Amino acid sequence: MSGANDSAMNGGCHCGGCGSSDGNGKFLHETPMLDQLESGPWPSFITGFKELAERTKKPMLRGVLDQLEYSYKTRMGYWKGGLVTVDGYGAGIITRYSMIKDKFPEAAEFHTMRIQPAPGLHYNTDMLRELCDIWEKHGSGIIALHGQTGDIMLQGIEQDKVQECFDELNQAGWDLGGAGAGMRTGVSCIGPGRCENACYDNLKLHLTALKHFSGQVHRPEWNYKLKFKFSGCPNDCTNSIMRSDLAVVGTWKDAIQIDQDEVKAWIEERGMDALVNNVISRCPTKAITLKDGGIDIATRDCVRCMHCINAMPKALSPGKERGISLLMGGKNTLKVGVNMGSLIIPFMKMETDEDREAFIEQIEEIIDWWDDAGLDHERIGETIERVGLKQFLEGVGIEHDINQVTRPRDNPYFKAKY
């Protein structure tokens, strides 16, 4: 960590408060490495940061650019964590203190506030402008849209400004997202807002569920984190299967709806070869056959993968008896390796408030079980892997179902009641 970034340290005021410029009359210090990220056609975050810094003359921005340049030079990171919260909450602020604040005192603190956006990441410009104004007033003005767990990440605020910033945001209708061992912010795809494939109102379920678990978002008290993602259909645009503990994926039970005239129009336009090569032969279960110049789908063979519907969006759509599948246990590497969610509940209706209530009751039971059976720092998928799916199902009162496995067990060591 020796060898200061001399160019960043030449002259200038480092008191962290006055924002005055350095000797050469420029507000920002030289950042030769970061500057290289300003060339090329893709939008550059460095250009954005520099413009913001020049306009607002916030010392923190200069300090952060200096520290980032230093990281680029030394190939090391220099932030450490800590604990900052707002009144009544135990989570939602990610604390960052600089390990090298002697070098770059202006960036001594650079905390992030995680803010929960609306399901589906929808905004109107009034609410967004208000958010920007509050954030510019109290914080750095840097925003990441969005974190992988869905939060708006307001990056760069000092501890003594966090409470008043939050109070103003809260008055404007915003709330903090999760962090630590609790419920995290959720993610949903655009769903019925614009997508014809949506099999349930995922925006509504997202809002209902996250509101219900607000206490657990703000005061983490479980074994580890728990994430919801809500995808309207098996295309799973939110990547829920891999990246959430509770993957709520829309699906349907009855036959795919076929508009044979549109099928014929599709064939007319693209040809029979395209139908055979790109639709019929790509169906994973060979459920589609040619019939009378149109197509026939054997519903009992269909696994609801979405391919044919994606390929022929005008001609085909999901069936009418719609609902959700619940998959559980998706997570990334740490520490048992990558795990995808596995199917726990094949189908649940999700149309009425009662359906949503039943869903939340089921999730509460699942969480109670995990709270009991799980170890510290163990995601729910890991707990299920450790104690067994059968034991989990018993524990939460979910019926066993052949859809929960790709095939029955191949291991003969088990104990049954005879």
Add this chain to the structure above:
Amino acid sequence: MSSQERTWKTIESGPHTYEEALHPVVRKNYGKWKYHEIPKPGVLKHVAESGDTIWTVRAGTQRQDTVDMLRSLCDVADKYCDGFLRFTVRNNVEFLTPNAENVEPMIAELESMGFPVGGTGMCVSSVSHTQGWLHCDIPATDASGVVKSMMDSLYNEFKDMQMPNKVRLSTSCCAINCGGQADIAVVVKHTRPPRINHDHLVTTCELPKAVARCPVAAIRPTVVDGKKTLMVDEAKCICCGACFGACPAMEINHPEHSKFAIWVGGKNSNARVKPSTMSLVAHNLPNNPPRWPEVTEVVGRILKAYKAGGRPWERVGEWIDRIGWKRFFEETGLTFDENMIDSYRHARTTFNQSAHVRF
């Protein structure tokens, strides 16, 4: 400001409500969409059962945004979209308008502001990525910089729809991989066990927590200079960096020895084949700021081979399933080495449990 002075009582509202954030045409046709088309790259046309149409213009962003940039996006939304906009989970911004005549001026305006219009259909979309040196406390690199460098060279792949199917990229700044599974993922791999700062460890870390974090039980208590501390059995350690998350005195990041690895074939969608996880196809690439040319080169090579050889609708993993890993390595010019044979849990599921052979 101390809590006594507060006049505002927190409302634990949870996520922001969405109804006030939906365009009136979206609200009117909510759940009643009939079909969609992609008239040109970056533009979607959705038609409702009512006959209403809504046009979407999608653009890439830098994701590490600023209030200024957001305000300029709001200006566009005010001018063309009655004051509504949204984002996608891959950091693209979307402008929805019922007026077809707004589409072209909006594209021109966004492009003149530096936001590429694209990201639809069979393209390389924006990269989901992580925090990096700008913000995380355990990163070995800067994901935002890697992504910017990579997307500069994939600019046309974002704006065109010339791929066999969608390509999802992700980038992560440590082996925990918050960036996630993707068709092609760029993930840091530490190549040396942690170096232990004993003075620091004794004062800052909870020893049992750090011991428990290790997936291969390589961490053991020990005594140094009469003080209880930890040691790492270097033969066992798999250089995952998990202990560093629990105990910053177990420094895993290294300016030279934290390298990049490239993974392929991850897919979350259920379309056609079941979702799949990624496989390692390159590692030991230097962590080379500010432009990481080696990473971009390998990703470019994989994309080029996939674009040339993939059939319509095949995702990267499906293309490899068809041609086999042997040909994947031939066609990309990458080298299969012994580290690509899994040696961790569930490894046998990745072995060839058949006599299927490719020559």
